[in-house]
Amino acid sequence: MSAAHALKFVPAGEFRERSATAVGDAHLRQSFRGAMDFLIARRAAQFPDPAALERQRRLAEHIRKYTLARLPELLEQLEGKLTANGIQVHWAETPAEANAIIIDIARRHATRLMVKGKSMVSEEVELNHAMAAAGMEALETDMGEYIVQLDGEKPSHIIMPAIHKTKQEIARLFAAKVPGAAYTESVDALIGIGRAVLREKFLAADIGLSGVNFAVAETGTLCLVENEGNGRMCTTVPDVHIAITGIEKVVHKLAHVPPLFGLLTRSATGQAITTYFNMISGPRKPGEHDGPREIHLVLVDNGRTQAYRDEQTRATLQCIRCGACMNHCPVYTRIGGHAYGTTYPGPIGGIISPHLLGLAGTHVLPTASTLCGACGDVCPVRIPIPELLLRLRVEAQHDARPGQPPLLGQGAAQSRLADAAWQAWAALYARPGLYRAFGWLATRLRALTPSRQSAWTLSRTPLKPAPQTLHALMAARRKR
Numbered sequence: 001m002s003a004a005h006a007l008k009f010v011p012a013g014e015f016r017e018r019s020a021t022a023v024g025d026a027h028l029r030q031s032f033r034g035a036m037d038f039l040i041a042r043r044a045a046q047f048p049d050p051a052a053l054e055r056q057r058r059l060a061e062h063i064r065k066y067t068l069a070r071l072p073e074l075l076e077q078l079e080g081k082l083t084a085n086g087i088q089v090h091w092a093e094t095p096a097e098a099n100a101i102i103i104d105i106a107r108r109h110a111t112r113l114m115v116k117g118k119s120m121v122s123e124e125v126e127l128n129h130a131m132a133a134a135g136m137e138a139l140e141t142d143m144g145e146y147i148v149q150l151d152g153e154k155p156s157h158i159i160m161p162a163i164h165k166t167k168q169e170i171a172r173l174f175a176a177k178v179p180g181a182a183y184t185e186s187v188d189a190l191i192g193i194g195r196a197v198l199r200e201k202f203l204a205a206d207i208g209l210s211g212v213n214f215a216v217a218e219t220g221t222l223c224l225v226e227n228e229g230n231g232r233m234c235t236t237v238p239d240v241h242i243a244i245t246g247i248e249k250v251v252h253k254l255a256h257v258p259p260l261f262g263l264l265t266r267s268a269t270g271q272a273i274t275t276y277f278n279m280i281s282g283p284r285k286p287g288e289h290d291g292p293r294e295i296h297l298v299l300v301d302n303g304r305t306q307a308y309r310d311e312q313t314r315a316t317l318q319c320i321r322c323g324a325c326m327n328h329c330p331v332y333t334r335i336g337g338h339a340y341g342t343t344y345p346g347p348i349g350g351i352i353s354p355h356l357l358g359l360a361g362t363h364v365l366p367t368a369s370t371l372c373g374a375c376g377d378v379c380p381v382r383i384p385i386p387e388l389l390l391r392l393r394v395e396a397q398h399d400a401r402p403g404q405p406p407l408l409g410q411g412a413a414q415s416r417l418a419d420a421a422w423q424a425w426a427a428l429y430a431r432p433g434l435y436r437a438f439g440w441l442a443t444r445l446r447a448l449t450p451s452r453q454s455a456w457t458l459s460r461t462p463l464k465p466a467p468q469t470l471h472a473l474m475a476a477r478r479k480r
């Protein structure tokens with residue numbers, strides 16, 4: 001098990017240590033820089049008209065806010081419609097509950113193998129470990145997820161899980177771990193090797209599991225966005241399909257999906273549309289030749305209701321998981337996803353992980369930001385990420401105010417030293433004479449500040465263009 005695999009909470013010291021190691025790894029930085037520059041350029045090409053983009057973002061924000069304002073009611077409507085369509089709905093408050101529901105379904109079907117489409121919520125609840133502990137195999141079938149699973153790692157990006165790996169690293173991995181695979185640096189050949197393995201697994205699997213991008217309340221439809229076709233295989237070939245998603249993924253009407261879908265794919269991979277858009281509205285009907293005979297949806301809370309309770313932090317749940325905030329974050333692009341130690345890295349991780357895991361274990365994450373504002377500027381649903389990062393920094397330092405429901409782990413980063421420093425600063429700032437004297441003294445003491453470049457500063461110097469990663473190449477191939 002890799003270090004990234006074992007981490008659930010993020011002690012500040014460990015985060016700083018991993019960040020420093022990542023910043024000192026020129027190869028990793030170059031890979032990330034190249035991949036992120038590629039994604040940034042692809043996204044920018046999709047939005048040539050800033051005014052049009054702003055109109056689309058405002059519409060998407062409005063749809064997400066409207067949905068969240070009616071979330072409980074829409075979840076009930078969704079459940080009613082899905083049930084009427086023959087889909088069984090389960091509710092899980094915690095990761096343990098979600099895993100227990102899925103394992104129970106799997107046991108009832110004497111499952112040996114589950115094939116999985118991409119699902120960050122299944123990563124969040126650590127389903128693969130729970131399945132293994134219950135004696136069943138859960139195999140990732142998204143190519144990036146398959147690669148990181150084969151290497152005992154966690155995804156380093158929510159859209160492109162293996163973006164930290166070069167094709168040479170994947171070639172070595174396949175040669176070492178895929179029976180009969182010869183070493184090759186041909187991207188097409190590597191994809192072919194992975195597909196040959198997975199094709200057999202789709203046919204052998206007892207259960208297919210997928211995530212959900214949008215769950216439509218008015219029709220009881222589960223929408224799934226993907227590029228590789230593995231999601232469709234997972235949701236149509238095995239006899240049982242289990243979908244797992246966070247409770248915030250509901251939308252009211254089918255008409256709300258296209259504006260969100262268009263922004264999701266453009267923001268995530270710079271595609272106007274993905275190769276596949278699956279709409280699942282019920283199990284196989286008599287006379288139909290394919291499709292699962294049984295479909296389940298597991299709706300996961302895991303801290304989302306905490307974010308929902310407060311009007312400001314509720315905006316966190318607007319997220320459609322496009323990853324654009326990560327691609328544009330100067331911290332994420334320097335340290336990569338594994339340094340964060342959580343399922344969701346980067347700016348979105350900074351604002352959602354404290355709700356999923358509690359501030360006690362994650363208060364360092366909202367501080368992993370320069371507050372440059374790039375994340376908020378590119379977010380397709382206009383989440384005010386910098387403001388939320390600041391809010392969580394404050395909550396980590398203070399107990400809940402009277403009448404305010406406490407956040408899990410609230411006040412965990414309280415420090416007498418920090419309090420004293422801020423009090424001293426406030427006193428100084430309130431007295432102009434004292435403040436001027438302090439400024440005069442500080443200028444005289446400037447010579448004592450470190451003169452050598454830190455690892456962080458060094459990382460901001462331009463790097464040579466990076467070799468394309470496997471995923472960047474795959475995306476380019478798909479474009480042809």
Ligand code: SF4
Binds near residue numbers: 318319326381382
């Ligand atoms: S916070 Fe915004 S930019 Fe970041 S993943 Fe979510 S929707 Fe995308």
